[in-house]
Amino acid sequence: MVIFAMNGNAYAEDYSVVQGYMHTFNNGIDVYSGVFALNKDLSLQTSSYLKYTVDLINPSFGGGGEGGGGGDDAVNGNAHATSGASSAVSSSGSNSKDTRHGFTAGVTHNFNNIIGVEAYIDYSKEKDYKSTTPTLTLKKDFNDKNTTLTAGYSRNFDTVHGQFMDNREKRNTNNYFVGLTQVISPMTVAQIGYSRSNSSGAESEGIRLVPINGVAASTCTAKGANCLAEAFPDKRTRNAYLAGVNHYFLTPGFSVLNKSSVKFNFRYYTDDWKIKSYMGETEWSKYLSGHTLLRLDYRYYNQTKAYFQQDNYTAADALRSASPQLKSFSSNLAGVKLTYFLKDAKGAPSFMKQGSVEGKYEFYTQSLGVNAHVLMAGLRIPF
Numbered sequence: 117m118v119i120f121a122m123n124g125n126a127y128a129e130d131y132s133v134v135q136g137y138m139h140t141f142n143n144g145i146d147v148y149s150g151v152f153a154l155n156k157d158l159s160l161q162t163s164s165y166l167k168y169t170v171d172l173i174n175p176s177f178g179g180g181g182e183g184g185g186g187g188d189d190a191v192n193g194n195a196h197a198t199s200g201a202s203s204a205v206s207s208s209g210s211n212s213k214d215t216r217h218g219f220t221a222g223v224t225h226n227f228n229n230i231i232g233v234e235a236y237i238d239y240s241k242e243k244d245y246k247s248t249t250p251t252l253t254l255k256k257d258f259n260d261k262n263t264t265l266t267a268g269y270s271r272n273f274d275t276v277h278g279q280f281m282d283n284r285e286k287r288n289t290n291n292y293f294v295g296l297t298q299v300i301s302p303m304t305v306a307q308i309g310y311s312r313s314n315s316s317g318a319e320s321e322g323i324r325l326v327p328i329n330g331v332a333a334s335t336c337t338a339k340g341a342n343c344l345a346e347a348f349p350d351k352r353t354r355n356a357y358l359a360g361v362n363h364y365f366l367t368p369g370f371s372v373l374n375k376s377s378v379k380f381n382f383r384y385y386t387d388d389w390k391i392k393s394y395m396g397e398t399e400w401s402k403y404l405s406g407h408t409l410l411r412l413d414y415r416y417y418n419q420t421k422a423y424f425q426q427d428n429y430t431a432a433d434a435l436r437s438a439s440p441q442l443k444s445f446s447s448n449l450a451g452v453k454l455t456y457f458l459k460d461a462k463g464a465p466s467f468m469k470q471g472s473v474e475g476k477y478e479f480y481t482q483s484l485g486v487n488a489h490v491l492m493a494g495l496r497i498p499f
Contacts, residue, residue: 129157265296324346
């Protein structure tokens with residue numbers, strides 16, 4: 117499922133970005149990710165964007181293990197961002213290794229300040245999942261650019277072939293988004309939005325087996341009389357409601373040290389599988405020096421279970437799931453990020469004088485017993 121940003125994706129300068137992520141879960145799953153992005157202004161009205169992402173799931177130099185991993189995309193988000201692709205490992209305990217490649221290409225154009233158009237396409241592939249997602253976003257300013265209306269549409273064309281599926285199966289998803297951004301004052305901006313998606317086809321990832329008749333899940337390594345494939349409804353409709361506010365603080369004086377900001381976002385989600393969730397997050401940013409920006413963030417997530425999810429199944433149950441993403445759970449994510457701007461920094465290479473380096477650490481904990489450490493290091497180079 118494509119998640120639209122509330123204010124759209126804005127490409128406003130020429131730059132290149134390199135980022136590396138490491139997700140280490142307490143259940144033995146490791147995900148190493150690399151992101152390479154390039155933005156280029158083609159004219160005053162047009163810009164282009166390219167991105168390549170690679171995710172190494174349980175590579176040879178990392179750990180192996182068992183388990184599922186979260187369901188609120190707080191940690192999984194980086195590995196699932198392009199396609200909403202399958203989880204890192206099945207619940208059967210197999211030591212899954214995979215490499216996921218993702219490509220994004222986009223262009224934005226402003227038609228004489230009348231309307232902005234953004235079109236891009238995502239493509240991702242791994243051993244059991246392939247996804248192609250074209251997206252179109254329109255943005256219109258009103259009220260001397262103090263009000264911005266954004267509308268977007270995307271369609272996922274996915275092919276699923278998990279290890280416990282007999283054939284490759286299709287899943288198609290239509291995603292819609294509408295949002296409004298309003299400048300309340302020179303220091304405060306508010307946003308609201310609504311998104312909806314309708315999917316049909318193979319809703320299961322095909323990577324888990326469901327034990328029935330009291331059989332231990334650890335024994336389900338192959339399909340059999342007591343170890344059945346997951347069975348989901350063949351359609352799903354999702355709705356999400358978003359609201360947020362950004363406020364900027366500027367104390368008297370011209371020093372950058374007098375600048376800080378705070379953001380609050382809230383999302384309520386519901387679907388026809390009877391899952392309801394809410395997510396609240398806050399982010400605080402403050403300059404520690406003329407070169408160093410500190411950001412602290414926290415996110416809380418809580419959801420109910422799918423109507424057909426239960427602890428024990430029998431052969432008579434037409435719908436069944438071993439996915440942790442369909443259980444009732446809550447999670448917390450807290451992090452700190454430091455960005456160091458190299459402008460006028462002593463010893464910085466000439467090509468980096470306008471660039472920055474960044475590092476981030478986050479800790480994720482979930483009520484189902486999954487914890488994770490997330491590390492990121494990045495480099496941004498304007499040109």
